[in-house]
Amino acid sequence: MLHSVISRTQNDADHSSLIKRPAHTCRYLEYSLSSHFQPIYSVALRRPIGYEGLIRGHSQKCAPISPVDLLSLPRTGHQMLALDRLCRTLHVQNFAPQSVNNEWLFVNLNAQSLISESPQTGFTQQLLDASGLSAHRLVIEILENEINDAGRLKRYIDYFHQLGCLIAIDDFGSGHSNFDRIWRLEPDIVKLDRNLIREAAQSKRAESVLSGMISLLHQTGSLVVIEGVETEQEATTAIAANADMIQGYYFAHPAPSLLTENIASDTIDQLLLSQKDLRTQRSQGQADKINHLKTLFQRTLADFISHENLPKSSAHIFSDPRAVRCFLLDENGHQTKSTLNAFHHRQQIELRFAPLLCGDKGNWSHRPYHYLAIEQPGVTIVSEPYLSVADSRMCITLSQAIYAGNSVKVYCCDLDWQQAP
Secondary structure, three states: OHHHHHHHHOOHHHHHHHHOOOOOEEEEOOEEEEEEEEEEEEOOOOEEEEEEEEEEEEEOOOOEEOHHHHHOOOOOHHHHHHHHHHHHHHHHHHHOOOOOOOOEEEEEEOHHHHHHHOOOOOHHHHHHHHHOOOHHHEEEEEEHHHOOOHHHHHHHHHHHHHHOOEEEEEEEOOOOOOHHHHHHHOOOEEEEOHHHHHHHOOOHHHHHHHHHHHHHHHHOOOEEEEOOOOOHHHHHHHHHOOOOEEOOOOOOOOEOOOOOOOOOHHHHHHHHHHHHHHHHHHHHHHHHHHHHHHHHHHHHHHHHHHHOOHHHHHHHHOOOOOEEEEEEEEOOOEEOOOOEEOHHHHOOOOHHHHHHHOOOOOEOOOOHHHHHHHHOOOOOEEOOOEEOOOOOOEEEEEEEEEEEOOEEEEEEEEEEOOOOO
16 A cells, blocks of 8 residues: 555656645545644744744544654655655645745755665756745755765755755754764755753753854854744743744744744844843943952052062962962963962862873963963953863953063963853
């Protein structure tokens, strides 16, 4: 029975008749298949700019079958490719008559079956011609972790790009995700695995990693969608991480029909406003605490200029528990004395980083805290947060170029950023 149904969708010629008969549902084995669409929102535009087509199946007795179980029914790559094309056809035919605002339609493509069967190209063009949907409105989603033959897949991707379609890598960040594949495949859009936003909403460290991942994906030339957003905290985190688009139950559930009104615009506006208020509060709080540390730092500098005694001068800044180490650099970035660690920090030093603890003869001229201080003598430089090579902890560095002992020196103090406000 499986073969009898699949045989109607074995090749482009057989599919052309199916494509020319727009239908809200179609039969597959004993199941009736239909389309649901979940909106994908632009954060900046605050409206749906696309919809993902999702397959839904029910038996003759109206019992639902999960998409995972449905897509597990085919026994061969040939049968999977046929079902894959059937689903894409259904989504396009249901989407095209509804869409009036040039939204994208995201459709999943089983890339592995495409590669294993090596079908002749032409199906997608026939589908677009039959439906009247412009190629630039079709986004082909490919699961990133199912790619085996990246070279052959790249040729298919190039073909879809030549048609005018967009390519999205789905579920990036799960399994064996690899940025190398992103650089080679050159997708227009990358959809991040939903587990990333769940972790980032609960962990500051994971949130920082998510922001860095999105920044790197932007540098590769890809827009980023965070999917699986289900709570206000996850939505707030996604926006803070600079995602271009967001998708999930928090904004809208999948439905057979496209949205007729922008029901999430006010929600996104409120999220953006909350983000602005939070940034202002954090910035003001950090400025107040940093100003206190900068005052202590100025006393430290004055003492050092007078006595040129690193341990004595550092006592001022070490009175704050966030100050962990002080060190001196010359005009060329070379460290002139051993790093001086605060007493309260010495007890936390881990011996596994022992090879990195001694900064004698180190050259830190490549660090912003050195070259910015040299460029702006007399000005206290506050670095961006970075991972300290001394103990593999996040820190920020206060630094200032001063004139002491007949030479220019850069006095530096590291602050534990994990304790800083």
